[in-house]
Amino acid sequence: MPLPISVTMDQQSEIGPSPFEEVVLVSDPAEARRFQEELEQFLLQSSHASTKEIFSIKLALEEALINAIKHGNQMDRDKKVRVLYRVMAGFFEVRVTDEGVGFDPGDVPDPTAVENLERPCGRGLMLMRHYMNEVCYSSSGNCVAMSKVLCNSKK
Amino acid sequence: MSAQPKRRRLEVEQIGDVTVVNFIDRKILDEQNIQIIGEQLFSLVDEDACRKLLLNFGNVEFLSSAALGKLITLNKKLQTAKGRLILCNIDPQIHEVFEITKLDKFFNIQKEEQTALQAF
DSSP states (O other), rough: OOOOOOHHHHHTTOOOOOOEEEEEEEHHHHHHHHHHEEEEHHHHHOOOOOHHHHHHHHHHHHHHHIIIIIIHHHOOSSSEEEEEEEETTTEOOOOOOOOSSOOGGGGGGTTTTGGGTSSSSSHHHHHHHHHHSSEEOOOTTTTEEEEEEEOOOOO | OOOOOOOEEEEEETTTTEEEEEESSEEEOOOHHHHHHHHHHHHHTSSSOOOOOEEEOOOEEEEOOHHHHHHHHHHHHHTTTTTTEEEOOOOHHHHHHHHTTTHHHEEESSSSHHHHHHHH
């Protein structure tokens, strides 16, 4: 299936042959919660990610999922959030696509600027960028691809 | 959204004139939960007239940016009421979330409850 992601992400995808797992979620935060538990188990079992890396992935994904459910799909249970993810030695990759109109990440104000500090928006995106190595949005703005290099692989 | 019973999300204890709040949830996530936690925190200020509020994050393993927004509103509420908000006992991983968003400088954050109680 063609995915609207940037060239860089496509190049990175070629690192490993591991196939993507696919999950389709109803636009309900409880679904995000259920999926997060599932992913945590998956990551623990894969033994590729350290506790700290799992925290990072979960936090970035929490923000991406809530953005998709709340802002993208406007909590409309008829709209779905599609998640593709895979983990391999040294690398985790996830793509979250919603059925919303998308947004321009460039329009999000810097949440750390003094005048914006009390505003509730923008921190999610910032956390995603901090905790993942790469975060990129499709030009349509309704699909985010994130990846993280996993350093502390347990044997 | 499915209806959820409004169970108590906070453990509240009065130490002198400081109201110490412990979170019952280990993960502060999800709009609905955060909304309820927020309401319970706000009512401590609005209804119970608490002016010195200490949030102990000892139980909290995970929170998202939505929770940070609530804390900012709570802080504003307390400032307006001439009160004070102090946060303490924050797990290093969670403290990093405050650092990244530069909220570690915005909030008064103390390491332990004891030092926090003295900081009011």
